[in-house]
Amino acid sequence: MATELMAQEARALLQQAQGRVTPTRVEVLSILLGAKAALSHQEIEQLAVQQGYSFDRVTLYRTLDWLVEQGVAHKVNSADRAWRYNAQTETPHQHAHFHCRQCEQVFCLEQLQPALLVSLPAGYALEQVELNLHGYCPACSIKHAG
Amino acid sequence: MATELMAQEARALLQQAQGRVTPTRVEVLSILLGAKAALSHQEIEQLAVQQGYSFDRVTLYRTLDWLVEQGVAHKVNSADRAWRYNAQTETPHQHAHFHCRQCEQVFCLEQLQPALLVSLPAGYALEQVELNLHGYCPACSIKHAG
DNA sequence: CAATATTTTGCAACTATATTGCATTTTCCT
């Protein structure tokens, strides 16, 4: 597990944020940095415990909110009514999310550009485009197809 | 209020569904038919009360689920972690949703085609595309701009 | 039209996610 590396990167990112670099924040951000998919609060809590760290649920919520506010993480709304979070290392850009129907994980697709024909009706002020793809992720596709 | 017309249309649609045409179902569907935006369970309940009709929360949830199942309504996941529903009179097609940041309403944009460049990484099995646009709806844009 | 079977509804209790207020602890700065 490259936990220590992630922790270092996390600390570096937090250095630039408006606020304190606390163990909880380092832990949470390094978990997000090490994840391949967007994580729910529960998944994060579990991973933290696995790494010998624990914190209150409320603290986690607040930490995640703060990370989003600071621009180092972002929030995805998934079908099971739970927010999922992942680290946002690069500049905020429009990227798509792939929601797996089997394992319910949410993957960020950085390279997918929604070259959409924005022929929005008059009057709407567009601020952000959110593209969600639903289906089966590579791992689940294999199990599915057999 | 064109309630009676909506109720008639609702009854016609329900006639074709697999199940009973009950007052609750007619009421809920006609509310959805009369709405310009996707409605939350709370908004539906309120509108029903305004029209002199009331039902249990659970019944509403079940009714909405059933309407979706029957293909006469569809479900949208919005930012406030509440499902929103609207009538689906036409054939199910991929359409975009506009989420207003001010009034939190969700509008269906039937005409908007997400001509997206689907260059999905290998392994992903795409089943559905969900396009959400965030910003300010016409009514709120006006208030916003002054 | 009455009896019966089936579906739908209402009630109560429950689950899960998330939030709020406040006291305590930790962190940062000098």
Added chain:
DNA sequence: AGGAAAATGCAATATAGTTGCAAAATATTG
């Protein structure tokens, strides 16, 4: 090291949605 400000933990609460079961409504059959 000391003190101000920020972060955390705990308890309580809000909100969305679900489940089981009994009662009511609707449809079906004799």
